[in-house]
Amino acid sequence: MTQEQGEPGADIRVRRKQRTNPTPKAGRNLPAAIVVGLGMLFFVLGGLLFLPLGFVLIVTAFGVFGVWEVFRALEASGTRVPIVPVMIGTAAMPVSSYFGGVESLLFAMMLSSVAALLWRSLDGAAGSARSIFAGVFTLAWIPFMISFAVLPLHTVAGETPVGLWPDGLIPPGAWQIATLLLLVVANDTFGYLVGASIGKHPMAPKISPKKSWEGFAGSIAGATLVGVLAAVYVLDEPWWFGAALAAGMVAAATAGDLSESMVKRELGIKDMSSILPGHGGVMDRLDSIVFASPAAFILYSLFAGA
Incomplete structure (x- = not known):
């Protein structure tokens, strides 16, 4: 028995600490998580709806921070990622998606992977296979997949704006991305x-x-409600499309969340970092989006306007 437990009124003090502790049983500091989450959402949506290239740069910044967290976690476990070519590829992929579309994204991914292979080969054979695999895995997991969130903004070569949307008209692709983000938040x-x-x-x-x-x-129910409303009032699509989109987003986001949890468990860490109060690291927020982005792109391509 500790001294505090043996003192009169110890139980009262313990209960008082529990009442004032902002971290609930799910493990988050809820007030901090809400403030940080809303701030990021408004910041991202603001760039998306008013300054498209700004949104691309925000996506790029999140990708860079996410890759840096994964690099540090892997390095601590003894795996050295060829960080220079990986970082260059991380910065190039979202921008390539915005200006060049799917073909440019695939080319940037291929070129980045080859660069990681050649870069690591210069350091000798010891541990090179593991290092190269980790580099290509990081490229595919974070910048490649998150770049699908930028692809709906790509229009036709030469027409993709650098500044504000022309004539102040927000294109359907921007609303598609906004719906994707809202569905991930709802999930x-x-x-x-x-x-x-x-x-x-x-x-x-x-x-x-x-x-x-x-x-x-709960994720299915909440996302379905948001998806149906967004489909009818934002995307001008039938209600069933919103329900199908919500189901796809919840499935993809859950798979992304579990995948990152599996990586963290393998590396023996709880969070990728503590840069975002109430959330952990950047990857602890991107885990859902990196899987949901390509899933949304495929669903929009197949069914939007059907």
Whole structure:
């Protein structure tokens, strides 16, 4: 028994600490998470709807920070990523997507992978295979996948604006990306609220013990509501498209979340970093978006306007 437990009124002091602790059982500092999350959302949406190249640069910055976190985590575990070509590729892919479309993105990914291979080969054979694999994996996981969030903004060569949208008209691609972001936020928010309140059945206890089936159901319900409203009032699509889009986004975002949790568990870390109060690292926020972005791009390409 500790001294505090043996003192009169110790139980009262413990309960008072629990009441004043802003971190709930789900492991987040909720007030900080809300403030930081809303700030990032408004910042990103502001760039997307008013200054498209600014949005591209924001995506690039998030990608760079995410890659840096993964680089540090892998280095701490003994895997050296060829960071120079990986960082150059990270900065090039979103910009290539914006100005050149899918073909430019694929070319940038291929060129970055070859550069990582050649760069690491100059350091000798010891550990090179593991290092090259880690570099290509990082390129594919973060900058390549997140660049799909930029592709809907690409129009025709020579018409992609550098400044404001021409004539102040926001194109459909920007609204598609805005809907993607809102659905990812809805997935995280409703999943967290329901899971923290009534979550009892773990979805993947060996990977992410705090993620529950109840929270997943909350994500589906909340994202479906947001998706249907966005489809009808923002995208000018039928309601069923919003429901299908929401289901796809929740599935992709959950897969991204579990994938990052698996990587962190393999590396023996809780968060990629602590740069974002209440959230952890940048990758702890990007984990859902990197998987949801290509899924949304495919769904929009297949069904939008059908």
